[in-house]
Amino acid sequence: MKKSALFKPAALSAVIGLGAMMTMGTAFAGDSTTAMNQDTVSLLQAVATAKANTGGMPMEAERDVDMGQSIYEIELAGKNGETIFTAINSQTGAVIMTRTDDTTGHHHDCDEDDHLENSLWVSGVNNGQYISMENAVKQAENQYGGKAYSVEMDEHHNQFTYEVKLLTANGQKVKVELNALAAAK
Numbered sequence: 455m456k457k458s459a460l461f462k463p464a465a466l467s468a469v470i471g472l473g474a475m476m477t478m479g480t481a482f483a484g485d486s487t488t489a490m491n492q493d494t495v496s497l498l499q500a501v502a503t504a505k506a507n508t509g510g511m512p513m514e515a516e517r518d519v520d521m522g523q524s525i526y527e528i529e530l531a532g533k534n535g536e537t538i539f540t541a542i543n544s545q546t547g548a549v550i551m552t553r554t555d556d557t558t559g560h561h562h563d564c565d566e567d568d569h570l571e572n573s574l575w576v577s578g579v580n581n582g583q584y585i586s587m588e589n590a591v592k593q594a595e596n597q598y599g600g601k602a603y604s605v606e607m608d609e610h611h612n613q614f615t616y617e618v619k620l621l622t623a624n625g626q627k628v629k630v631e632l633n634a635l636a637a638a639k
Contacts, residue, residue, distance in 0.1 A: 492524075493517070493524060493544040493545065494544070494545045494546070494547070495526070495542065495543070495544050495545065495546070495547040496601065496602075497515055497517065497526060497591065497601070497602045497603060497604075497605070498588060498591055498592070498602070499547060500515065500526035500528060500542040500544065500547065501515050501526075501528055501587070501588060501591075502588075503542050503547055503549065504526075504528040504530060504540040504542060504549070504552075505530065507540060507549050507552060508530055508532070508538045508540060508552060508554075509532070509533070510530030510531055510532050510533075510538045511530055511531045511532075511575070511576045511579055511580075511586075512528060512529070512530050512586075512587045512588065513529050513530060513531055513572070513575065513587060513606075513607050514528070514529040514587075514605065514606040514607060515527070515528045515529070515587070515604070515605050515606075516528075516603070516604040516605075516606070517544060517603040517604060523543065523545075524543075524544040524545065525541045525542060525543055525544055525550060526541070526542045526544055527539070527540075527541055528540045528541075528542065531572035531573070531575055531576050532554065532572070533573075533576065534569070534573065535568070535569030535570060535571075535572040535573035535576070536554050536555060536569065536572070537554070537555045537568065537572060538552065538553070538554050538555075539551075539552070539553045539554075539555070540552045540553075575607075582636050583635070583636060584614060584634045584635060584636060585616075585632075585634060585635075585636050587605055587607065587616065590605065590616035590618060590632050590634065591605050591616075591618055593632060594616075594618035594620055594630045594632060595620060597630070598620060598622055598628050598630065599622055599623055600620035600621050600622040600623065600626075600628060601620055601621050602618050602619065602620045603619055603620065603621060604617075604618070604619040605617065605618045605619070607634060613633075614633075614634035614635060615631045615632060615633060615634055616631070616632045616634050617629060617630070617631050618630045618631075618632065
């Protein structure tokens, strides 16, 4: 009798705990698209809008849901290495916000390093050393027949890659890593 009296509360706690974990998982999963036609504006269209609005070179883009609205958060590098953040509504394509993080008057080593890295990245894309973020997304979408909802540039041990997350036509979420170095000519 004592075993079953202890077992019931333990089992109930396990079920409640599992339910809470599943709820947390679905909350994080809500940021990514769940259907290929869920958004009127694609990630690439939002990137093109951000690029036209700022003149920056896109480095990262991600679909997010904030305050009940789905948006694309896009990080770009300006021609002088400054970081530009833009939010684009995924239903209307409207620019919601643009902010430039510049270190003018704030001489921080970290900020200066970021500016230099951003400038080098822009230079590398412009001179063909690296493929553009847009080309990486197109390559991943064509290869997997999906629609990208997130892309970020990563550097590990001086190896540059794009991590593209996309949703395939059958609803499967796929993460693809692509070499950011342009093919040798």
